[in-house]
Amino acid sequence: MASPAYDDYLKTIYHHTEWQGDPITPSQLAATLGLAPSSVTEMVRKLAAQGLVSHRPYGPISLTAAGERRAAATIRRHRLIETWLVREFGYAWDEVHDEAEVLEHAVSDRLLEGIDERLGRPRFDPHGDAIPDAEGRVQRVPFVLLADARPGHTGTVLRVSDRDSELLRAVESAGVEVGAEVTVTDAGALRLGDADIPLPPGAPDAVWLTV
Incomplete structure (x- = not known):
């Protein structure tokens, strides 16, 4: 069934476990989507009936194999469009996320x-x-969240979360x-070359490094 609403839910569930291992809970899903818990409960029930998620009452939500394939297909579209907008x-x-949210449902295969x-x-x-x-x-490589990296850790910046465009710009x-x-110098700073760079609030929880 083609449904942008289904795809938005599946994409959010997929996102949640890309960079950490705990499955998403209904309350976390509702908060991320900005929806009432009752609305999320009803949609999760529909997704489970379609064989796209696995969920028991009051428990976490996981994608089935079919749900993961569908979520990956939507995320592929979104991220290719983001890359296209930046390069071309x-x-x-910090400008591409909202554009890709619209275009991912309109671009043909x-x-x-x-x-x-x-x-x-x-x-x-x-x-x-x-x-x-x-x-x-x-394809992924082992990673560590900056907030969890010890001072002295040296690595390559793998990812910066796109959830907050203002933080991206900062x-x-x-x-x-x-x-x-x-190189990690302390909880709020990095060394880049010979310069120590203070990071804006929130950055340690939005930057991932190689281990």
């Missing part, structure tokens, strides 16, 4: 394949999130970008 149209990385080919089959979007291939597979202004090699 000069969008900044043929056009998406053309975008993927033109971009050289990218593996990651501008924020460092993995782009699933046409079969839903992704992190970029500080000189931190995906692919940069940094």
